[in-house]
Amino acid sequence: MIRIRRIFSSFRQEGTIAQVQDLFLANFSGAAEVADQIPQRLDDPLSAGYRTVLLVAERPTGKVVGFALLLHFTDAHFAFLDFMAVAGGLRGGGVGGALYEAVREFCRGVGCHGLYLEALPDNPLPGMDEATLAENRKRLRFYERYSVLPVVGTAYETPIGEGPAPMLLFDGLGRTSPLRRKEAQAAVRLILSRKYAAITDRKYIRLVVESFTDDPVRLRPPRYIKRTAQKDGVATGRLAKPFALFITREHIIHHVHDTGYVERPTRVNALAEAVQGLELFQEQPIRHYGDQFITAVHDAEFLAYLKKVCKGLPPNKAVYPYVFPVRRPERRPRELAVRAGYYCIDTFTPLTRNAFDAARKAVDAALSGADAILKGAPVAYVLCRPPGHHAEHRLFGGFCYMNNSAIAANRLSAMGRTAVLDIDFHHGNGTQDIFYRRGDVLTVSIHGHPNHAYPYFSGFADETGEGEGKGANLNLPLPENTGGRDYLAALDEALRRIGRFAPQFLVVSLGFDTMAGDPTGSFRLSARALEEIGRKLASLRRPLLLVQEGGYSIANLKRGAKALFRGVASRIR
Template sequence: MKAFFHRRQLLHAPTRELHNGGFTDYAETPARAEAILAAIGDVQMPGDFGEKPILAVHDAGYVEFLKTAAERWAAAGRPGDVTGYVWPVVRRRALALDRIDALVGRYSFDASSPITADTWTSAYWSAQSALAATQAVLSGERSAFALCRPPGHHAGADYLGGYCHLNVAAIAAQAARDAGVRRVAILDIDYHHGNGTQDIFWERGDVFYASIHADPASDYPFYWGHADEVGEGNGAGATLNLPLPRGTGLAVFRRTQGMALEAIAAFGAELLVVSFGADTYAGDPISSFKLETPDYAVLAADIAAACLPTVIMMEGGYAVDALGDNVASLLLGFAG
């Protein structure tokens, strides 16, 4: 399976995040990508597809904010990484605010995703890796893997959060649509619900979003991912949320994934994007499922049995010592 990654994706390295009410070391570290690279071997450098595919998903004002936030933060005399501290209750209120502190709140939904001077560069090349993997599949490869770092599924069209700045799965799905694929499905198997992906396609019927994740009644991101969220307008019925309790192991997760794959088949998907998070691993420090390393091969084989051209995106997974083995298990399981 072809895999894509650019070394510039390692540049994004915030020092700390706000987690469970206190500041702690940033969990989404460059070491995650290094561990995966050590385990999977050869990767290809992605080509540069430019900003157009990003802007097909993300608001232009938000993209400009990502590019300039660190510089504006420093110019305002703020120390350290860009971190929000005030958010609008009415998100969509149109206010012509220019102060960087206000813009951080306008374009984010949490304080766990700081911006550094290198964040835009790393997020940009994460998106290019996603686009390169998508192009490989559109060109005839059965599957391809994008080592996306930073990850993407919590990022909405005009907001960041959950370590995510550009929504790589959405960018890939939209690129496939723009290339002529009529129906695309996204299968999200990260521990946390991909609220940004859901938001982006909420009112669209051409991209099906299915997510298996920890019950948001007890786990981040709380406000999205409940079973009664099914889409609206043209997207009614094109969102499927399958929340699971803490402690879920392979048997329940596999059965639930089977339900998602049946729904994707019924939708008539012609291409599949998989948002893969290895934070479902039993040893993950911020999650509470009980999957083991060999389980990822089993789940991947089930996905491969759907016989769809498949683009696999890397999302979460924070047990760095086991992360490479977990990703390798998934990729080997998919390859059979």
């Protein structure tokens, strides 16, 4: 079984990239400098005026058996296939076809109008031996299967140095309209001036570009494959979806039927429907993790209490805190139901028989998302409930029992600098409390001002951290009726602070209760603003772990999720 996926950066992909480089040198020994530059080109993908895209075909063991290196000219909506190779002994086994189909799928997915590539001539030339000629013809035959044909009647094949110049091939990616002259000229000008900048000059580029006189551009008739046998359409399903998705199906057991309880199961269904329709996400299984990941951020006695009281409740009984022994914290009430107020910050977060199990599964989902990031996923979305960002070191509340985002961030922080950005309408008092005295995790929150928004007692601008964490907490409280322009200005400030911290990972506590019409928030963000938020988050070029928090309007959840992840994809894909 072969999986084809995109490698977005060199981070934690050193082994895979090393295998690609070995395979590259085995097939293109004369271009060793390109192999050496692959990590740099992935980490700084737009430096040359195009985006470098690496697709790898690998076995379940992680062994790389093929790769394709593309140049995506994002400003002109086309791509150039620079190199593609399959491991020796696999040619003819379908890997090359699957890899090229993944290339085509990628190009169509990012809106390319066409794909260009080069191949050496398949006509006998002076000095060309029979083996080389046979290999060139085999390559042209392979591409003809996909209706990829050489461009003819131009000066593209004018040699620059010694040896034959390659032919330019065009793949229309299944489109029915012909290749127009102006489109081809624009593409060729960019290929020659950017890819071949070191060996071309203005005179040569003008010669080649002006030689495109046919409109539409002429393509050579097929030589090897009958038109009826060619694959004109672009197949899908060859390329693994770029974003990881984790959904806690067990969340349904946590269903509080009380009137006005807005944190209900249908929220997850609405969000899942929205994001799965984007064709960006590959749902992945959720692993189970030990309690040590939870007690690394939560008090062990607090965790034990949650488990004990929930497991001991009858199926239809809910315990709402109503006594809060804050004046004598050393005197915990003996009765478990009464003790709820010792660990809770409000009166509307009930303990039920299933609350602990649902919260525990949400933690597993968040940790699974963190591990997906560590394995190289550029984006992982944890679609879980109950939410978590109001859960403090030893307190629960705000519909939250365990802090999913903080637990995942703590896991990532062991591997590199980590920042948490909370963009839920309500301040993430729990996340702030957990990391307030730590300097290795930056916490930033944009939220409704605590003078008018829950939790009312935290989230003020002067809360900046203590001890080693001094300066590692930033709150950006905003007034009621904040709209898109002011919110995005605050987001820019938050991202500048995160940029100075230079984290390797960014955890986003994601709430859609910032949108206009949410029953718990007073901001007025539109779907357009959510899309711009997604673009800005992705522009940091850090692995993104997004953990679901609030958002209680079903219509907003659907519109907001689609818009935000479209924005993320526009900067990452």
